[in-house]
Amino acid sequence: MTKLKIANLDGRPEIFHSIQGEGKNMGQPSVFIRTSLCNLHCIWCDTDYTWNWEKTRFAHVKDEDPAYKKYQMDKMIISLTLEEIYEEVAKTGCKNIVLTGGEPMMQLQELSALIEFFNSKADDYFFEIETNGTLLPDATFEALIDQYNVSPKLANSNNPKKLREKPAAYEYFSTNEKAVFKFVISSENDLTEVLNICTTYKIPNQKVYLMPEGTNPEALKNKQQWLIEVCKKHQFHYTDRLHVHIYGDKRGV
Ligand code: SF4
Incomplete structure (x- = not known):
């Protein structure tokens, strides 16, 4: 039986x-399905x-906080059947579904x-997927998905370049009509990197969305004008x- 690994939000x-x-699709009412696991x-x-499990060596900015602990993988994943996920989504009546993570393409x-x-229940569902752009879809998924929101990670993410920048995947999404690219920008360095990526992988500028970095309105506002x-x-x-x-x-909202 097919099951998806979903992130655990306080027991649900x-x-x-x-x-x-x-x-x-900013402003579109949507149901978010947050999958667990990230590459x-x-x-x-x-x-x-969704990924910073106990006994892994990955660094996180919260490591500086003595109260921060890595997560127990088995406690943070809830495996759900397709029917169980459908029931949860159907309660809302919403037909725009955002597959997010983690990295859902795992x-x-x-x-x-x-x-x-x-799709067997109704023919007007719209599925968009939030992906870090490192994994290629197969033909089945390509035929089913409506929109890719590709969000490549930059040097500031601390991932080695060979892990975060996968040329075949960037080239695939660059020419894919269903794909748009999103970049979080916090500095001039980020912008330089984005411009290089767009040039290297021939990503049309009209496919690119830039957004300011920040976890509160003040921080967003500070970078908005620039x-x-x-x-x-x-x-x-x-x-x-x-x-x-x-x-x-806040999570889960
Ligand atoms: S921000 Fe980075 S680590 Fe976190 S889910 Fe996205 S790609 Fe994975």
């Missing part, structure tokens, strides 16, 4: 009805409970089965982070 699977806070280990990751076959299951000028100059899209304005860095 992290599946929640909210709005898409950023990128192409990267960003030092500032705010969903570190469970590609299970996600394909999930989308097929939903980043909007950057977007005007390069014909990138600017995107806010609505969920930060509304909820701060």
